[in-house]
Amino acid sequence: MPKGEIRTVCKIDFDKPADQQTCLHNRWHPDIPFAGTIKDGETVKIECIDWTGGQIKNDDCADDIKNIDLTKPHYLSGPFEIEGAQPGDILLVEIMDVQPFPDRPWGFTGIFDRRNGGGFLDEIYPSAAKAIWDFEGIYATSRHIPHVKFAGLIHPGILGCAPSAELLATWNKREGELIAANRLDRDVALPPQPINVHAGSADGELKAKIGREGARTIPGRPEHGGNCDIKNLSRGSKVYLPVHVPGAKFSVGDLHFSQGDGEISFCGAIEMAGIITINFKVIKDGMAKMGLKSPIYIPGPVEPQFGPGRYIYFEGFSVDEHGKQHYMDVTTAYRQTTLRCIEYLRRFGYDDYQSYLLLSCAPVQGHVAGIVDIPNACTTLGLPMDIFDFDISPAAAAALGEKGTGLDMGRCAFESGKTEGVVDREAGKNSEFSFGGGLTYKQ
């Protein structure tokens, strides 16, 4: 009894706007109509558009990044009915494969303008920038970040089941309180946004309701996962997802050819359109049986492997770039860790914006190291040396003389007319992001 070809449950039409395709949607809401039905135990292919819905072009100018309309993303494929799934069940999602479309072998990494999206280091790097990546089989390279090639740790940035009405209300309340209390000069969360709502096949009042209530797809959330952006949730992974509504209403999207831990530039993975192949199984009453409040997962077996001795690990602590001591703040520590790496890469000729893009999308390892030694949290970031086609080891760094590597590192894409991004040295004060006032020893 030969098995046949695997069924495709969602087809993307690249000649049509994303918001006219009924198997896509861009909000989390229990009332978005099913986009299709999948059997318990079935394996299907699901086509996905890139998270922006096609706003970004394969060119050498970052205007599209700078002017992106962030009321639209993410466009997700679904929601799908998984036969038999009921609230309280666990949906076991096994990712059998993720691939780009054969005729669209490219993706993009972007740094958003600080005033439109921003990112983890936007106080220091406020400009928009972009790198285009070309795919050849398992490998990606970029004309905007030369001398780098790496195998994709390909994965979906988003997967999850729809919230129940009760859970959605919890989300809106919880995030609304944060917004209400906000004293920062930046958005801290995104409330429901009726503009540019795409609710699949819903229209009229139902669509309007979804717009008023529907949760944005930007953050991941503990009760269902969603936009968790876990780089290792790649081919072969098994994810255990809580089910909150009858039929599960599973959605997936935001495919990444590769991502580094943190996805620091926000549009930071190698974002792409592609095809994900998934097997679905329902574990009846799994939430109670397994005691899960958030998703868990088991990685697949085919991650790129470099050997531990092929990483350079950078260390960062919760003292910020102004020399200010924070209390056990892992976020601050990780920011410092990424800055240490950007500084290191400078001596090989990379521009800071190139490195910021690279750390966002290359398979860098971000670890919590020490989290109890007051007042300093410590984190580490592992940069694989083998993604570069020249030697970036500490020994090579120490041996570099005045002449540097002699390699042409080109530049990434900036907004029209610009050939470099702004570095806000005041924000990254004390020259070169140093802390503690410029320790420089002369002998």
Add this chain to the structure above:
Amino acid sequence: MPKGEIRTVCKIDFDKPADQQTCLHNRWHPDIPFAGTIKDGETVKIECIDWTGGQIKNDDCADDIKNIDLTKPHYLSGPFEIEGAQPGDILLVEIMDVQPFPDRPWGFTGIFDRRNGGGFLDEIYPSAAKAIWDFEGIYATSRHIPHVKFAGLIHPGILGCAPSAELLATWNKREGELIAANRLDRDVALPPQPINVHAGSADGELKAKIGREGARTIPGRPEHGGNCDIKNLSRGSKVYLPVHVPGAKFSVGDLHFSQGDGEISFCGAIEMAGIITINFKVIKDGMAKMGLKSPIYIPGPVEPQFGPGRYIYFEGFSVDEHGKQHYMDVTTAYRQTTLRCIEYLRRFGYDDYQSYLLLSCAPVQGHVAGIVDIPNACTTLGLPMDIFDFDISPAAAAALGEKGTGLDMGRCAFESGKTEGVVDREAGKNSEFSFGGGLTYKQ
């Protein structure tokens, strides 16, 4: 020309108090006298006492943990003069080996009392607790956490060079400002502490000065590393350390047989006395040549390896155990991640305190996953399934019926007269540390 036996530059006398041994010290200060001299290029053995200086006993009662004197630790071996090292150089430290003493094949993991030390989860688990670990070659087991065995990812929790007077002043100012601004009902940093100062061979006014000014060893600090508690800085690792004073004044200690990312219970690694073998090389003018503001390192090649598919990864987000939404707070996210794992292990019969201890010291992988999707940071924690001698897979969890595993999980050590620790359910509100108000579905 045969090489001879490797020289030992610091010998521990276990019959003498730690503060009477002149090759030990417990503060960071540039004026602590050299405890010995090591040549550029030399490999030496350095004996180290456990970080508490011998306060903890190999028994089944946690009174020693509860009543620990935290003005004393860490006792470090050194400071050693590295010949030729000058401020601005980088000291390349290659860790050739770390071993426990053959006649002291044991270590301890402790949870400090919330009022004396505390830890990452002390609001929920305020009691003192302890687990003793026995070493047989590469493996550790504990009578206090049965059915677990793992190979040590053995490493020093602390290594670094002494600060200059200028750098020490920066530290004291920076941390003093945090202390001055503190509104929390807990210590946020530890100022210099003249009590129980041990300054090596220094005494009299010099010792008093070191007590007044010397930085505590508890936190790691960006400019020199120190107590970074990086679990992968194990056998074979190369660390690049900034030098701030003539001769480097290198110190090392706080040896760990094993540790999990975060070392969450504070006394959380498997703490031990032992012997570290190190090769030292000086990279002249390395700070400028390599552009290092914080240490970097390259891991060694002999880390225990399980295969990616042998980890269960737990996900956590920056919504706390009271259901409150935090803004991009990785610390909160990692706390939730650890709680998800503790909840999971309950169904196999482990007490929360056992799991808290286990996550502190077993080689769990703590990753920053997504750090840009406002308002939720997402972190993951990977628990290796193969350290258990029974099946803890999600499939096993789902299949467990009323009877559980049938295994006797014993208990960890608590203070005298107690057989269990306190769980503050009010702190971990909404019962069982849930967020969002008890999502429970019945069918």
Add this chain to the structure above:
Amino acid sequence: MPKGEIRTVCKIDFDKPADQQTCLHNRWHPDIPFAGTIKDGETVKIECIDWTGGQIKNDDCADDIKNIDLTKPHYLSGPFEIEGAQPGDILLVEIMDVQPFPDRPWGFTGIFDRRNGGGFLDEIYPSAAKAIWDFEGIYATSRHIPHVKFAGLIHPGILGCAPSAELLATWNKREGELIAANRLDRDVALPPQPINVHAGSADGELKAKIGREGARTIPGRPEHGGNCDIKNLSRGSKVYLPVHVPGAKFSVGDLHFSQGDGEISFCGAIEMAGIITINFKVIKDGMAKMGLKSPIYIPGPVEPQFGPGRYIYFEGFSVDEHGKQHYMDVTTAYRQTTLRCIEYLRRFGYDDYQSYLLLSCAPVQGHVAGIVDIPNACTTLGLPMDIFDFDISPAAAAALGEKGTGLDMGRCAFESGKTEGVVDREAGKNSEFSFGGGLTYKQ
């Protein structure tokens, strides 16, 4: 400057016989006309038919295996002209990807009848048998070998450049001498075979000449590689191939979804049609510069990884199944090693033919262990435990009682009308392939 879609240089037409497709051929000969041209530095896709040219069906009967026409295989795609390549150069072949055709998600593993092809264990297992494998993304499963699933270590069994006329003459002489000296009751090599020659677009006298002289594709050969069947030459691998004729005349085929070390049943990999993506680079004068007499390669980074502790290793020595001592014979040792594994798997309910098929195609590790301790060579075979969905560990084996696993292991496909294969216990004498006369201890 966006890169476009990757060019496909050879398209397979599944509606046409293999020997009517001019971009295929089935002999090695310098005069086979070019099937296309590829630039130095170019990446192309090359479609390949399965090695038998479509003789094997996706069904449950092994008649096709039993009656296979072995004068036909292998059908290779090519030969391609690599622009600029000259004799003495090295062709650097980087395997960017290998994939099955999306609409043909299956492959086969066969055991040939001893009288038509045979295999490594044909004296003991002389019957034809077959297993069909279904592909879902990175994973393969088989209805003929239940309870097994594994990620493919996908690779080409054959790649190489055409021999020069001189080299071809050397091959024919060398193998002809072996055939002439043969005293065994079996073929020891295959001379040129004019029947069923397919020489690409050549016909008439040229085709006849190729038939008379052309080397068979069955063996790999040291000077060019060819059918080396190296399982780890998978995605991301770089192979350095000697060039013997102008334009290189590169051919590739015999795609395998997976294979075990040794490919022991001959048709032993998971054989499939598929698409290989390759980047080509010419290293001028590389043979002299690099001193290569045979190909070398560097594996890619995405091999499935299980962790060393997730393999059971079987040991075998050069004492054969009749108890006869051989002198340093690795071939005999490896045969014993595979038999030890087959015996082990019996207790979990697998039939010997199923295990023989499984060891041929699953990613088992075959190592030379000791090769100098006269008279016994020792080899090992590592079986990954995680490809089974039940516990096959030694602890599980020891715990199995009379009832066994209780799992239904089904059966593989045999010739029509047969439900099991022959086991020649006389050939595998002393029953159960034992050596040394039945060591059985009763207590």
Add this chain to the structure above:
Amino acid sequence: MPKGEIRTVCKIDFDKPADQQTCLHNRWHPDIPFAGTIKDGETVKIECIDWTGGQIKNDDCADDIKNIDLTKPHYLSGPFEIEGAQPGDILLVEIMDVQPFPDRPWGFTGIFDRRNGGGFLDEIYPSAAKAIWDFEGIYATSRHIPHVKFAGLIHPGILGCAPSAELLATWNKREGELIAANRLDRDVALPPQPINVHAGSADGELKAKIGREGARTIPGRPEHGGNCDIKNLSRGSKVYLPVHVPGAKFSVGDLHFSQGDGEISFCGAIEMAGIITINFKVIKDGMAKMGLKSPIYIPGPVEPQFGPGRYIYFEGFSVDEHGKQHYMDVTTAYRQTTLRCIEYLRRFGYDDYQSYLLLSCAPVQGHVAGIVDIPNACTTLGLPMDIFDFDISPAAAAALGEKGTGLDMGRCAFESGKTEGVVDREAGKNSEFSFGGGLTYKQ
């Protein structure tokens, strides 16, 4: 209840000849008296002398290798009584650790003279040679093979339980038949050797009997393992050994700091004296329950790991160095594979004898690749690039000009008065071990 220090059951006295130490022996025989008793479940330390019993010196002359007395080795520690073990049981041996003696941090690798011991490549390299290795923690380096450093994959070359009288008779008959039939101009097996017998505490007639009947320790044998020389049987490994006599009579020795697959130069590992820590468990009736005819093992978790892309793999086929075609001969194929690697290393300045020594002891991976494509078996040998402190990649090889690497590679130790070894170019005919008559292309 603290556990105490681990008991040592065999102490080596380096001031006394090996054959005067009653816990050592150098033959396999069921009547060698017990050297000590170990409980079922106990972990003990066992000290071991190097396999030659101390014949090799830490100096720069290979006379000791050339003149070694091979009637003496191996000196094994034991045999130990394992309480409760009976014929038919399986002894589960878990290797908790292997370490050199702290005050003897060195080992040796030797190439035996062709007329006294020989080795895998002795027809081409007939001279005696030696390299001394110095240990610093996990790493070994050699003054005789500069610019190489690697972490030890430390293991015992020999472990096993004594044969029963019946099994011993089988061995002697089986190997005696091979000797009787020998037509080669070299030893093919070693019969019992009454000279230099060391039978532990046995003397008089018992010792004489053991000398007449006792099996030599050189070969491993399928029924008990013995000298299997499996490099990955390192720290953390579990070995399942058949028991043939009451009390098991377990012996262990031939400790290796490191070894490559094949241990090709015979005295090819880094041979050392040291201490092995083992846990013993008896599996009652295990041979029948588990169906084991030869040992099986599960590797430990702490093997050095380089990443697959950090190996260069050499390919070899069963065409010998005289251009002669052999039939499916893996032994020949592996010999060619090692020669390809030696040739490759020449261009970096290593002498063939240095490379022969290096391939014997460094952690090279020897794989059976294809074993069914008549007439050519194919094997591969993976050389880890990261054990060299300079770049040996194919790219580096291709880029090397006339000047080479510029590094001083020194030389290994030869017999007194000699500074180089003989290369028998007639044996490795057709110049430089080529096959097929000197394929050299000029353009």
